[in-house]
Amino acid sequence: MKLNILGCHSATPLKNAHTTSQVLEAKDHLFLIDCGEGTQIQLRQQKIKLSRIKHIFISHLHGDHFYGLVGLVSTFRLLGRAADLHIYGPKGIKEVLTLQLKLANSWTDYNLFFHELEKKESEIIFEDDSLKIHTIPLDHRVYTNGFLFEEKPGLRRLDKEKIKNFNIPHYDFQNLKLGKDFVLDDGTLLKNKTVTLDPNPIKRYAFCSDTAYNESIVPLIKEVDLLYHEATFLNAHENLAVKTKHSTAEQAAKIAQLAQVNRLVLGHFSSRYREKNNFIAEASPFFDKVELAADGKTFDI
Amino acid sequence: MKLNILGCHSATPLKNAHTTSQVLEAKDHLFLIDCGEGTQIQLRQQKIKLSRIKHIFISHLHGDHFYGLVGLVSTFRLLGRAADLHIYGPKGIKEVLTLQLKLANSWTDYNLFFHELEKKESEIIFEDDSLKIHTIPLDHRVYTNGFLFEEKPGLRRLDKEKIKNFNIPHYDFQNLKLGKDFVLDDGTLLKNKTVTLDPNPIKRYAFCSDTAYNESIVPLIKEVDLLYHEATFLNAHENLAVKTKHSTAEQAAKIAQLAQVNRLVLGHFSSRYREKNNFIAEASPFFDKVELAADGKTFDI
Numbered sequence: 202m203k204l205n206i207l208g209c210h211s212a213t214p215l216k217n218a219h220t221t222s223q224v225l226e227a228k229d230h231l232f233l234i235d236c237g238e239g240t241q242i243q244l245r246q247q248k249i250k251l252s253r254i255k256h257i258f259i260s261h262l263h264g265d266h267f268y269g270l271v272g273l274v275s276t277f278r279l280l281g282r283a284a285d286l287h288i289y290g291p292k293g294i295k296e297v298l299t300l301q302l303k304l305a306n307s308w309t310d311y312n313l314f315f316h317e318l319e320k321k322e323s324e325i326i327f328e329d330d331s332l333k334i335h336t337i338p339l340d341h342r343v344y345t346n347g348f349l350f351e352e353k354p355g356l357r358r359l360d361k362e363k364i365k366n367f368n369i370p371h372y373d374f375q376n377l378k379l380g381k382d383f384v385l386d387d388g389t390l391l392k393n394k395t396v397t398l399d400p401n402p403i404k405r406y407a408f409c410s411d412t413a414y415n416e417s418i419v420p421l422i423k424e425v426d427l428l429y430h431e432a433t434f435l436n437a438h439e440n441l442a443v444k445t446k447h448s449t450a451e452q453a454a455k456i457a458q459l460a461q462v463n464r465l466v467l468g469h470f471s472s473r474y475r476e477k478n479n480f481i482a483e484a485s486p487f488f489d490k491v492e493l494a495a496d497g498k499t500f501d502i
Numbered sequence: 503m504k505l506n507i508l509g510c511h512s513a514t515p516l517k518n519a520h521t522t523s524q525v526l527e528a529k530d531h532l533f534l535i536d537c538g539e540g541t542q543i544q545l546r547q548q549k550i551k552l553s554r555i556k557h558i559f560i561s562h563l564h565g566d567h568f569y570g571l572v573g574l575v576s577t578f579r580l581l582g583r584a585a586d587l588h589i590y591g592p593k594g595i596k597e598v599l600t601l602q603l604k605l606a607n608s609w610t611d612y613n614l615f616f617h618e619l620e621k622k623e624s625e626i627i628f629e630d631d632s633l634k635i636h637t638i639p640l641d642h643r644v645y646t647n648g649f650l651f652e653e654k655p656g657l658r659r660l661d662k663e664k665i666k667n668f669n670i671p672h673y674d675f676q677n678l679k680l681g682k683d684f685v686l687d688d689g690t691l692l693k694n695k696t697v698t699l700d701p702n703p704i705k706r707y708a709f710c711s712d713t714a715y716n717e718s719i720v721p722l723i724k725e726v727d728l729l730y731h732e733a734t735f736l737n738a739h740e741n742l743a744v745k746t747k748h749s750t751a752e753q754a755a756k757i758a759q760l761a762q763v764n765r766l767v768l769g770h771f772s773s774r775y776r777e778k779n780n781f782i783a784e785a786s787p788f789f790d791k792v793e794l795a796a797d798g799k800t801f802d803i
Contacts (some may be wrong), residue, residue: 213576239539304598
């Protein structure tokens with residue numbers, strides 16, 4: 202998995218501070234998560250092939266997380282897109298998108314599918330052979346979901362050295378990868394684990410923005426490889442965090458600690474802070490594998 | 503008057519090509535005309551004081567002319583705006599804006615007034631002591647208006663040299679500016695024009711985008727000081743101009759010629775053209791006082 206941060210700032214786009222949007226490359230997919238104003242420009246700037254995006258996940262309907270969506274949907278049409286596009290987001294997202302397309306009298310030539318979310322419990326919203334995606338119900342001023350991207354275990358891997366010792370035809374390799382034992386020419390049973398290795402470990406990425414401090418998400422994001430958690434404020438403005446249902450850097454770190462995640466990335470910074478290193482300073486006493494998001498930064502998971 | 507081009511490209515925003523938006527400074531006003539995605543970033547980049555914008559004019563509801571509006575309206579709220587905001591645009595603009603604000607549960611704290619347009623004839627949509635604004639009905643795929651910004655004649659100006667020859671108290675100057683004659687101490691009548699000059703000539707700016715070639719606008723924009731006319735295409739793509747109800751550079755120049763305007767500025771360029779000078783080359787045989795718009799360029803009127 203590879204995470205590409207297109208924007209990680211709160212409230213309103215500035216010249217060098219884009220609002221929330223990120224691309225997760227996972228297996229053969231390119232998932233777009235949130236889509237603040239100007240996301241399509243950021244996608245081009247990061248040289249991301251727009252046609253590879255087939256699934257867009259919108260956490261909530263605040264402008265800094267979705268005002269770029271209708272423009273992107275329109276641009277897909279102008280580019281002659283033929284592939285289906287799936288949009289996952291809170292109830293209402295279909296009405297507002299279709300109203301805008303109707304007023305512009307410019308329906309998409311490709312198929313546009315809306316998957317409107319309204320459940321308060323975590324649910325699986327996408328699944329294929331290689332991965333599944335769960336919602337992470339968050340606690341914000343409007344209905345909001347984070348998203349958990351979870352790879353499925355792959356096939357067992359052939360142990361190239363050990364397999365040389367046996368006379369196994371290539372066309373039986375797939376059965377070995379599926380975990381089956383093998384009967385040798387002399388009739389003895391070769392246990393699968395003798396010649397195979399465990400599948401590569403699965404990767405899990407959790408996106409949690411926007412949210413107040415909310416321990417109820419901990420079981421859902423337990424031990425993920427990477428947690429992106431919003432940290433709009435520093436401790437000096439904890440009162441604002443409470444009032445606006447956002448988190449501080451310290452609170453994000455405490456969630457990471459409770460969930461024993463592997464790495465924490467902080468984002469959704471308020472524009473009031475010039476010096477971003479204070480976010481690290483306040484988070485690291487509670488969770489030290491912490492990094493800052495930045496527009497254009499990528500994270501290998 | 504001073505025109506500040508924030509964006510002058512068609513269809514979809516690119517890294518260095520913003521969609522339509524411009525600011526007209528006229529008398530004490532700062533009028534925003536159209537508001538493509540990312541306009542708020544362009545406003546900041548041009549160091550335009552957002553709070554000075556009190557009236558926004560939207561030509562039509564295609565995304566490249568208004569997808570930045572809801573973000574700007576939201577940002578005004580975040581900045582603690584108190585002043586009223588007036589939005590003029592096609593019927594439907596109120597529904598789409600209010601739906602988005604409703605879904606975000608973030609109503610504006612300031613007063614937001616919608617002036618929805620649906621007439622097919624030119625009408626006055628704004629008037630105060632210093633200027634008035636008319637719609638210019640255009641011919642596009644959806645209901646579209648251009649806008650004519652017209653200063654009102656100012657007061658007569660005192661001729662400082664000539665006025666010294668008469669004994670006129672200062673408190674009578676205002677009457678002279680209003681064009682009244684003056685009775686001197688000896689009872690003789692001093693004709694107003696003896697001591698005053700004509701008012702400064704009025705300025706008129708016409709914004710015409712998007713539109714097919716449409717001679718019916720000529721009487722409305724007759725002899726304006728500056729005409730901004732869309733020129734999406736060059737002659738090589740005249741068929742596309744017809745099909746999409748846009749204009750070529752030559753057609754824009756022919757309108758400027760018919761209307762005997764003082765200056766023509768071309769804009770709304772299709773991104774297919776790298777070499778913008780071809781727009782000048784194709785327009786100038788028909789109207790030679792022609793210039794190209796560019797993002798960030800200003801024009802003194």
